[in-house]
Amino acid sequence: MSNPQQLRYSKEHEWLSAAEDGVSTVGITEHAANALGDVVYVQLPEVGDTVTAGETCGELESTKSVSDLYSPVSGEVTEANEDVVNDPSLVNSAPFEGGWLFKVRVSEEPKDLLSADEYTDFAG
Amino acid sequence: MSNAPRLTALDALHRSLGATMTDFAGWDMPLRYGSERDEHNAVRTKAGLFDLSHMGEITVTGPQAVDLLNHALVGNIGTVGLGRARYTMICREDGGILDDLIVYRLGEDEYMVVANAGNAQIVLDALTERAQGFDATVRDDRDAYALIAVQGPESPGILKSLTDADLDGLKYYAGLPGTVAGVPALIARTGYTGEDGFELFVEPQHAEKLWQALTDAGAPAGLIPCGLSCRDTLRLEAGMPLYGHELTTALTPFDAGLGRVVKFEKEGDFVGREALTAAAERAESAPPRKLVGLIAEGRRVPRAGMSVVADGTVIGEVTSGAPSPTLGKPIAMAYVDAAHAAPGTPGVGVDIRGTHEPYEVVALPFYKRQK
Numbered sequence: 366m367s368n369p370q371q372l373r374y375s376k377e378h379e380w381l382s383a384a385e386d387g388v389s390t391v392g393i394t395e396h397a398a399n400a401l402g403d404v405v406y407v408q409l410p411e412v413g414d415t416v417t418a419g420e421t422c423g424e425l426e427s428t429k430s431v432s433d434l435y436s437p438v439s440g441e442v443t444e445a446n447e448d449v450v451n452d453p454s455l456v457n458s459a460p461f462e463g464g465w466l467f468k469v470r471v472s473e474e475p476k477d478l479l480s481a482d483e484y485t486d487f488a489g
Numbered sequence: 490m491s492n493a494p495r496l497t498a499l500d501a502l503h504r505s506l507g508a509t510m511t512d513f514a515g516w517d518m519p520l521r522y523g524s525e526r527d528e529h530n531a532v533r534t535k536a537g538l539f540d541l542s543h544m545g546e547i548t549v550t551g552p553q554a555v556d557l558l559n560h561a562l563v564g565n566i567g568t569v570g571l572g573r574a575r576y577t578m579i580c581r582e583d584g585g586i587l588d589d590l591i592v593y594r595l596g597e598d599e600y601m602v603v604a605n606a607g608n609a610q611i612v613l614d615a616l617t618e619r620a621q622g623f624d625a626t627v628r629d630d631r632d633a634y635a636l637i638a639v640q641g642p643e644s645p646g647i648l649k650s651l652t653d654a655d656l657d658g659l660k661y662y663a664g665l666p667g668t669v670a671g672v673p674a675l676i677a678r679t680g681y682t683g684e685d686g687f688e689l690f691v692e693p694q695h696a697e698k699l700w701q702a703l704t705d706a707g708a709p710a711g712l713i714p715c716g717l718s719c720r721d722t723l724r725l726e727a728g729m730p731l732y733g734h735e736l737t738t739a740l741t742p743f744d745a746g747l748g749r750v751v752k753f754e755k756e757g758d759f760v761g762r763e764a765l766t767a768a769a770e771r772a773e774s775a776p777p778r779k780l781v782g783l784i785a786e787g788r789r790v791p792r793a794g795m796s797v798v799a800d801g802t803v804i805g806e807v808t809s810g811a812p813s814p815t816l817g818k819p820i821a822m823a824y825v826d827a828a829h830a831a832p833g834t835p836g837v838g839v840d841i842r843g844t845h846e847p848y849e850v851v852a853l854p855f856y857k858r859q860k
Contacts, residue, residue: 404787405790406812429520
């Protein structure tokens with residue numbers, strides 16, 4: 366699997382897009398999606414919620430387990446992906462594209478995120 | 490004993506297929522190869538191939554083999570005909586379930602007991618101890634067999650292309666020795682998926698050859714390799730209990746709603762008779778809790794150990810839970826107080842991380858195949 370070069374990554378296996386007009390998109394990586402197995406339920410933060418980098422903001426449930434969703438960035442949620450709520454399998458089939466989770470108006474430039482190459486080494 | 494997980498004869502093959510492996514009862518087993526939902530659906534609609542070599546085989550032979558088994562187990566093994574199999578249990582003196590088992594009658598005086606991997610040593614020890622005074626031999630055959638299962642509606646056709654054995658004459662819960670893909674095998678029509686299917690006991694050295702032959706013969710019919718993850722959702726939909734979840738030493742077969750496996754009318758005494766007689770009366774007059782099915786109204790998935798609630802009070806506990814691919818909803822098995830056990834009982838929920846999610850109480854199983 367390859368991790369897109371234009372994204373940055375957290376050690377909790379979320380990805381963050383470069384900001385456009387101050388808004389970044391958040392998802393989980395293909396590595397994380399594969400480790401979870403089939404995702405069957407996604408609980409996302411709501412529009413208007415404030416999320417904090419490194420803190421939980423939702424959950425992802427798969428056949429075998431439930432995992433917390435961590436925000437890789439601080440800011441205000443501007444959009445949650447309703448498509449993925451209705452069809453959680455998008456997280457597995459297109460984790461970097463249609464399976465994105467939410468968008469954030471970034472309030473603080475995130476620290477400690479990894480480049481694609483660094484994340485690839487980290488995730489092994 | 491080493492802590493390193495045991496590997497089946499098919500380990501290298503699983504890795505070459507890219508399986509996600511998991512530790513299960515001390516064995517390194519395939520959890521899934523790809524999507525567990527796809528694997529589940531393949532078994533329901535076409536066919537799936539499983540490595541179940543972790544299961545524990547124990548052979549009992551001798552003139553009094555049947556008497557030993559009748560003494561050691563709760564079922565009536567004396568009524569198992571040659572070439573047939575029986576689902577049964579082994580209990581403690583206090584009636585607590587040590588394991589659930591399948592006993593195959595392989596010969597006039599030869600039986601194979603198949604135990605769950607996690608209980609195989611316990612069952613072996615109990616049978617060995619209970620064999621004292623009987624003219625019978627208990628043999629640990631765990632390393633003598635690999636076990637490959639082919640399950641699903643296409644499985645008879647797939648197997649037929651690889652064997653001359655009379656599969657049409659092989660009924661559910663029957664087994665016969667034969668040859669599959671040139672490999673000597675005990676062919677049993679048993680399984681743990683709620684579908685028609687076969688379990689093939691073979692020498693470990695032949696396991697790879699058999700797996701490959703089944704893969705090649707089955708691929709055109711849609712057969713795919715399947716891991717333990719979908720085996721769990723398949724058996725859950727079929728309402729089949731799993732030891733350590735629905736069955737434990739703290740429960741008798743009657744507590745688990747499986748009192749029918751206890752045969753009081755059989756000849757001779759058996760381990761647990763007295764306690765089980767009392768348990769049967771209790772289940773009749775004042776059942777403590779009952780095993781029920783729960784179907785979610787929402788999408789959050791119940792897990793083993795979660796509380797079942799009604800009116801803010803805990804009324805039971807989830808023993809198994811998963812998203813059901815067939816129903817498209819989360820389902821669970823749970824022990825609940827008898828007052829809330831009737832199908833359709835209103836106001837029942839599961840406490841999922843602090844939120845009471847509404848659930849419908851239903852009778853088991855969730856899924857029954859059309860025959």
